[in-house]
Amino acid sequence: MTGTVLVTGATGTVGRHVVGALADRPGDVRVGVRDPEAAQSTLPDAADADVVEFDFEKPETWGPAVAGVDGLFLVRPPTVGDGDVAAFAEAADRAGVAHIAYLSTLGAEKNVLVPHHRIEKRVVATDAAHTLLRASFFMQNLLEVHRTDVVEHDEIFVPAGDGKTSFVDARDLGEIAAIVLTESGHENRAYDLTGPEALDYHEVASVFSDVLERSITYPRPSVLEFGARMRRRGTGLGFIVLMCGIYTTARLGLAGRVTGDSQRILGRRPRDMRAFVDAYADEFRADSETTTVS
Ligand SMILES: NC(=O)c1ccc[n+]([C@@H]2O[C@H](COP(=O)([O-])OP(=O)(O)OC[C@H]3O[C@@H](n4cnc5c(N)ncnc54)[C@H](OP(=O)(O)O)[C@@H]3O)[C@@H](O)[C@H]2O)c1
Numbered sequence: 277m278t279g280t281v282l283v284t285g286a287t288g289t290v291g292r293h294v295v296g297a298l299a300d301r302p303g304d305v306r307v308g309v310r311d312p313e314a315a316q317s318t319l320p321d322a323a324d325a326d327v328v329e330f331d332f333e334k335p336e337t338w339g340p341a342v343a344g345v346d347g348l349f350l351v352r353p354p355t356v357g358d359g360d361v362a363a364f365a366e367a368a369d370r371a372g373v374a375h376i377a378y379l380s381t382l383g384a385e386k387n388v389l390v391p392h393h394r395i396e397k398r399v400v401a402t403d404a405a406h407t408l409l410r411a412s413f414f415m416q417n418l419l420e421v422h423r424t425d426v427v428e429h430d431e432i433f434v435p436a437g438d439g440k441t442s443f444v445d446a447r448d449l450g451e452i453a454a455i456v457l458t459e460s461g462h463e464n465r466a467y468d469l470t471g472p473e474a475l476d477y478h479e480v481a482s483v484f485s486d487v488l489e490r491s492i493t494y495p496r497p498s499v500l501e502f503g504a505r506m507r508r509r510g511t512g513l514g515f516i517v518l519m520c521g522i523y524t525t526a527r528l529g530l531a532g533r534v535t536g537d538s539q540r541i542l543g544r545r546p547r548d549m550r551a552f553v554d555a556y557a558d559e560f561r562a563d564s565e566t567t568t569v570s
Pocket of ligand 1: 285288290310330331332351353382414417
């Protein structure tokens with residue numbers, strides 16, 4: 277499908293790569309952000325895009341954002357209630373959006389406790405075609421949440437025990453979202469999107485050591501040790517609890533399923549952990565500031 281695609285969460289981990297991938301494809305890109313002026317300077321790929329104000333919590337911004345839009349990349353920001361996100365999807369459908377690609381999480385169809393479960397149901401119930409992108413754990417979490425441990429302590433410090441995770445690179449998710457929204461054949465489908473391998477954090481640390489050429493260890497902290505360090509760093513309790521939940525899933529061996537969906541959609545092997553660390557290596561070095569790889 278060509279036409280105009282509206283990207284929500286466009287300044288976020290995945291959305292910025294959706295904007296970049298759409299820029300290389302036929303059709304127009306509209307970027308819906310809370311602060312259009314700030315996005316123009318922080319989002320290099322938005323240069324050729326139509327940047328408009330959009331806020332899930334301000335319904336008055338919805339109509340102009342979806343006017344004339346054919347495809348929608350829908351993200352639930354972690355701080356926004358599922359009701360607002362689902363209500364926006366329904367409004368987009370009423371406004372004539374033909375296809376909604378929703379960034380969900382692996383297992384959302386079975387887990388009634390996660391907001392994604394409720395949003396998926398309401399997206400599927402619209403008249404718009406849907407594609408559910410059920411993503412595994414992003415490699416970029418290691419940069420955005422855990423970089424300080426790597427840089428200051430030469431450690432990967434997460435309470436995941438010896439469990440494996442089928443890490444996926446957000447850059448691949450961006451490309452996948454662009455493909456499903458601009459090529460036919462992905463309507464009314466759900467994909468389980470993982471990277472090419474499942475690694476435990478001993479193996480992750482070993483990849484980091486190889487690529488960064490210094491020893492990075494995985495001390496296998498308990499949930500309490502992890503929580504205490506994050507608290508000392510000033511991380512909010514709610515976010516710590518959320519992370520403990522996610523890492524407990526890995527610890528229990530429930531996060532390691534690898535699927536072929538990413539490879540089938542991309543037409544190539546998805547990026548592995550080595551490619552991720554290699555691309556972001558400078559940011560894991562002590563004298564670097566966090567920047568974003570495009
Ligand atoms: N992290 C993982 O491993 C993982 C795995 C699977 C699924 N997921 C899901 O992925 C989603 C998050 O995606 P992400 O990590 O790419 O996003 P993110 O980096 O957390 O960024 C959130 C985005 O939402 C925007 N935003 C925040 N509040 C908003 C509002 N009221 N209205 C409109 N936009 C708003 C932010 O824009 P500004 O702040 O610039 O306005 C930003 O672009 C979550 O639903 C999460 O459950 C995450």
